[in-house]
Amino acid sequence: MSETEAPGLGILIAPHRTLKARARAVTPDDMDRVRALAPRMFATMYKAPGIGLAAPQVDVGLRFAVVDLMPEDKPRPFTLIKPEILAVSEEWATREEGCLSLPGQYAEVSRPAQVRVGYHDLDGKRHEMDAEGLLAACLQHEIDHLNGVLFVDHLSVLKRNMILRRRAKEQKQKASE
Secondary structure, rough: OOOOOOOOOOOOOOOHHHOOOOOOOOOHHHHHHHHHHHHHHHHHHHHHHOOOEEHHHHHOEOOOOOOOOOOOHHOOOOEEEEEEEEOOOOOEEEEHHHHHOOEEEEEEEEEEOEEEEEOOOOOEEEEEEEEEEHHHOOOOOOOHHOOOOOHHHOOHHHHHHHHHHHHHHHHHHHHHO
């Protein structure tokens, strides 16, 4: 089943407690579940639309994520199992970030401009990837999710509270409609 044909999943919206919990490592016993979930996570991410989705965002407390920046509007999906940041640059970059678990909320976030990430693929093969630009930010954002960190946690308390209050107000308005 391709990523676009798989049934989607529900995306958790902050402040759901799963989003603030550290996900556990994927074990060999989890691999059938991860392989079954990955196409559904891609389908969910593409439909949202987004460029990355971590397992905790679909209420699965395992350390894996799916990413596709769609370079030149062509799918280039990859799954990162047990991803870890191995190295970061001293140089930082600031770019606007959003999150499928905080729909409609965006803010400027500063992160290392370049990263080296180690991860396993769906076949269990180990890879290392050097990334910069949007891919570096996306990988750090998704790995943050696996550690129970949202992009708003990188902001000042004032900015974070403004975004969370605005999101809560929008949820209240939707509930009363």
